[in-house]
Amino acid sequence: MHDHHVGTASSSWLARVALPAGVHADALPLLAGRALRGFCDGFIAVLLPAYLLALGFDALAVGLISSATLVGSAIATILVGAIGHRYTPRRLLMLAAALMVATGLGFAGLSSLWPLLLVALVGTLNPSSGDVSLFLPLEHARLADLATPAARTALFARYSLTGALAAGLGALAAALPGWLVAHAGLSSLAAMRAMFLLYALTGVALWLLYMRLPAPPPHVSTVTTPLGASRRIVLRLALLFSVDAFAGGLVVNSLLSLWLIQRFGLSPGAAGVFFFWSGLLTAGSQLAAVPLARKVGLLNTMVFTHIPASVCLIAAALSPALAPALALLLVRSALSQMDVPTRTAYVMAVVTPAERPAAASLTAVPRSLASAAGPTIAGALLAVGWSGAPLLACGLLKIAYDLALYRAFRRVEPLD
Numbered sequence: 001m002h003d004h005h006v007g008t009a010s011s012s013w014l015a016r017v018a019l020p021a022g023v024h025a026d027a028l029p030l031l032a033g034r035a036l037r038g039f040c041d042g043f044i045a046v047l048l049p050a051y052l053l054a055l056g057f058d059a060l061a062v063g064l065i066s067s068a069t070l071v072g073s074a075i076a077t078i079l080v081g082a083i084g085h086r087y088t089p090r091r092l093l094m095l096a097a098a099l100m101v102a103t104g105l106g107f108a109g110l111s112s113l114w115p116l117l118l119v120a121l122v123g124t125l126n127p128s129s130g131d132v133s134l135f136l137p138l139e140h141a142r143l144a145d146l147a148t149p150a151a152r153t154a155l156f157a158r159y160s161l162t163g164a165l166a167a168g169l170g171a172l173a174a175a176l177p178g179w180l181v182a183h184a185g186l187s188s189l190a191a192m193r194a195m196f197l198l199y200a201l202t203g204v205a206l207w208l209l210y211m212r213l214p215a216p217p218p219h220v221s222t223v224t225t226p227l228g229a230s231r232r233i234v235l236r237l238a239l240l241f242s243v244d245a246f247a248g249g250l251v252v253n254s255l256l257s258l259w260l261i262q263r264f265g266l267s268p269g270a271a272g273v274f275f276f277w278s279g280l281l282t283a284g285s286q287l288a289a290v291p292l293a294r295k296v297g298l299l300n301t302m303v304f305t306h307i308p309a310s311v312c313l314i315a316a317a318l319s320p321a322l323a324p325a326l327a328l329l330l331v332r333s334a335l336s337q338m339d340v341p342t343r344t345a346y347v348m349a350v351v352t353p354a355e356r357p358a359a360a361s362l363t364a365v366p367r368s369l370a371s372a373a374g375p376t377i378a379g380a381l382l383a384v385g386w387s388g389a390p391l392l393a394c395g396l397l398k399i400a401y402d403l404a405l406y407r408a409f410r411r412v413e414p415l416d
Helices: 002-018 025-054 059-086 089-109 113-122 135-145 149-183 188-211 231-249 253-264 268-296 298-317 322-336 339-349 353-383 389-409
Strands: none
Touching: 025 059, 025 089, 025 135, 025 149, 025 188, 025 253, 025 268, 059 113, 059 253, 059 353, 089 113, 089 135, 089 188, 135 149, 135 339, 135 353, 149 188, 149 268, 149 339, 231 339, 231 353, 231 389, 253 268, 253 322, 253 353, 253 389, 268 298, 268 322, 268 339, 298 322, 298 339, 298 389, 339 353, 353 389
16 A cells, blocks of 8 residues: 555656646656657668668668558558547557557568568558657547646647657667677678667557556546537648648658768768757757747747748758758757647647547548658659759748648637
């Protein structure tokens, strides 16, 4: 009994430190899971192109595999939306963790393109800077119910911050294969395979974490309904988000890493250092988004931080030297993700609580499908030598998206 009280007290203290006021302690395991996945996403995005090049593939193959991961995420999210009501979120998250284990083992053990494409399609690999996986809608809907309306943006900012910080550390871990080559006598290919084994082991840790998820607290409603009165708003948001996602798919981290390697001769280790600092700036921006959104509103924060970030991306594409390109990309990192917690909070706020799981799924699926085409197109452009084209197209499309979003929703007020 004494041990139980000690554990409860420790959990309560940790919740007070790690969570904003107005958030239930059950959000802690979801934040921990986001950190573990973010760490893996960080080193995978940097190492994936180098690993595929080492296997003998070209830039187009890198794009195809990146696209397959995003298509697979969309299909998995559709399945969750169709049959997920039959299962608890805990069981679905455990299934996603098991898929992560299989994904890591598949990439560590396979060398041919078609088997790797299949694993990418059904697995959980994430080549982008954000979270586009099966985990996302499951966690978003649960997190929205675990916070008061006033604390919701802060919780989603904490969620995004956790992922960004972990991804930054993961990007630094992309230098580990070089250390293994120098000190453990492994070949470069074997050292990179070891990182995919680490990815699989992290999936095991996630499975154990999700296995211990508590049941929803009494004040949290577990009743979900299809979209009703909010359908029109959510469909318009999903359409606009798809434009943004397609543009982002042209410059997912794995392809940005490939661009830096091919355009400026950057090593994977040096690219990892860049993505570490990029991740720290992104993480800081997640915190800054909360007071900014409180002052100017969710929509204004989304739009008026995004446009300058896109201008920086366009300028980086035109940069003739590495240093100014990296500087512009870092400025972009400090601005481009401030819309992530605000976008999620906005979607959750413009629908009724019972509609939130459906809204999370309906906005996530088109994003994944739209972003899936981007990496293949970008890989093809890089393969034929049009190295700056993906960055230019991404920046211009994102500016168009922001202007359209502002025009369509500037008069739509959140429900709570």
